[in-house]
Amino acid sequence: MRSATPSRTLAAALPTVVDGSTVTLQGHVHRRRELASVSFLVLRDRSGLAQVVTAPSMVLPPEETVVSVTGIATMNSKAPGGVEVTEPEISLLSEPADTPPFELWRPSLAAALPTALDYAAVAWRHPAQRARWEIAAASTAGFRQSLNVQGFTEIQSPKLVETATESGSNVFMVDYFGRPAYLAQSPQFYKQQLVGAFERVYEVGPVFRAEPHDTVRHLAEYVSLDVELGFIADHRDVLAVLRTVLVGMTEAIKISAPEAIERLGITLPVIEEEIPVVHFAEALRLVGAPDDEPDLAPEHERRLGEWARRTHGSDLLAVEGYPAVKRPFYTHPWTGAEVPGGPWTNSFDLLFRGVELVTGGQRLHRHSEYLAALAVRGESPEPYESYLRAFAYGMPPHGGFAIGLERWVARLVEAANIREVTLFPRDLHRLAP
């Protein structure tokens, strides 16, 4: 039933082919250049680019058309990789392509952001854009790998939930067989419950925030890299695991995406044996903010990032002890040495080059503490019944963190807008493609 398909050679493998042998390349027409004496077709496949040389009389298919090219692998020191394909027979695997709204063969994607997003499926074909996602994919693999070797179990928690996870605001409502349900703002409640079963768990999955602000660093849907672990002394044990995870992500990028690093000119962070830590109260002093500020503004974070670089030579800075008033009810109170002000918590934010990348900390783990914490906030335990149940049956001291994948990549590649590193971003105004 099948037509015999000639064995395909990837562009990157062309330099390894015997000079003068017949090869078949398959890919998109990346660029065509029709000169007086000769024409060039640059073919793009998942491995890279290859140059095909044709007689000037040959009519070349338009850019982005998908073609199969059979010809002679021919050494030419001027060709990319030292080998080009000559005497080609070119057949079309797609119809001749329409002209894309931006030229994919230029060194960088010269398109206004809205156009690039409207034509996302085409924009991601650009090698520089593609390299950004290769960084994301390698990071995700490194995240999992670093946790697998530490005895963590990967979980998959439901995204349709009965009660808003974090608070009633910023939550999307779903018509669930005629009754209301919500999209999970985080896997928080589920990863905690499963610490009781697996002790150490992680999840890579979408989270949903009905974010009413149109900023360069917020999305309505993003990928959260979530971790939770039991039998900790306090949030510093969580931070130690976070450090190993960031090392794993960085190493995975080095190993799996060296070409993306080079193409994008990325400087990977050097992660010290211990991530520097300052208390929230000290952080306020360092940036000259009033000592009753309950949170750090982006400008504060930027200046703390500079301070960490200057003082510790570090791309990373953990700010611990965030005020209880700005943390969710499940956050464990501060157990460290007394610091004036507060009440503080055993929680932290991790700043990466001056931008908040991770939120983490120790959680409450005793059932009675939860009831008390909800009472203090004037909240009924009733909506949290199935979550609180796990604590009544014994839970170890535990904590965890969440890394925003897109934020990590955006900061690494210095994208001005988080949408530039998201495959198909969702925000206040955008629901397609």
Place this chain on the structure above:
Amino acid sequence: MRSATPSRTLAAALPTVVDGSTVTLQGHVHRRRELASVSFLVLRDRSGLAQVVTAPSMVLPPEETVVSVTGIATMNSKAPGGVEVTEPEISLLSEPADTPPFELWRPSLAAALPTALDYAAVAWRHPAQRARWEIAAASTAGFRQSLNVQGFTEIQSPKLVETATESGSNVFMVDYFGRPAYLAQSPQFYKQQLVGAFERVYEVGPVFRAEPHDTVRHLAEYVSLDVELGFIADHRDVLAVLRTVLVGMTEAIKISAPEAIERLGITLPVIEEEIPVVHFAEALRLVGAPDDEPDLAPEHERRLGEWARRTHGSDLLAVEGYPAVKRPFYTHPWTGAEVPGGPWTNSFDLLFRGVELVTGGQRLHRHSEYLAALAVRGESPEPYESYLRAFAYGMPPHGGFAIGLERWVARLVEAANIREVTLFPRDLHRLAP
């Protein structure tokens, strides 16, 4: 700030500890047995169980309480693993636990399904239940690993979409900043679009089906293992990749979850070099169904599974050529040798031990084919505009498949109901915990 925590020994590591040395175990009280002359406390941690021997006068905390036990590692050939902990000091890390609704120390989880699901966070603590999820986690890791080595890129597609992916039915509606959005029924449109950029992609993520039927094999939310690849000749190339993926999943279970295999008494499938394939028309004949049946009923699938085992000694059977009338508009028409009836398609279902596990096939890849296919069905291309756009700019011949993670695990462990292998199942009636 931190109290010095004694270094913890995991239960499974106890046999490697020097006889007579002091150890600290931390975990749940799995079982207490207070006898006349001696009492036992069986402690459970993520690695397994350990026996602690105490004087009969000692009051032991109730089952599921989380404790820290410091004592002497003592050889005892009668103890599990040959070592027990004697002269223990026991401190509580949680409050004394409430009595669970089922006894976790019994060999199997003796609870009615609704109770087990209501108390999911507790039920997953049962070692046999936990083993089921270890099979799922290992399968997922094996899925990714087998694709990574074949040049696939992991993607993360949006779950909030503007248009229903597969059809207007079975779709959940979301209030998206005051306008309607939908939960993705599959990453189909996105994985196809990204074949244009990465050629070979996969995704592990939730999919949503507003499934109005209350059956033992349907969920409203499940984990889909999705694959799509370009530059194929037809659906048989897709099936060949599916085979390597199933081998990878099976091998990963063997390597990462040998104890789960043993505990559950699982027989892993033997996957032959080629998965046996029958045409849909032949499948109907084999089960004696009328030749104008457009689909296979579960009973047909069961009998085909028996036939595959009897005739080919195979746990797997691919049925190819499904009728176009039962396949989505993007399905490629049949290109094989003529078979009476039809029109048929280049698509397949994979039956695993007589249950449908995977749906896959070749897709259309030319823009004009899409417009024609929609026209034939009387559908407007307008709702699909952003999807169809990718095809106008050149797409290779491609295809893919999706494996339902929970179905795979349910069939492997012979669970009667798919909810038994889902961490927190969602269905017509269940939205919590």
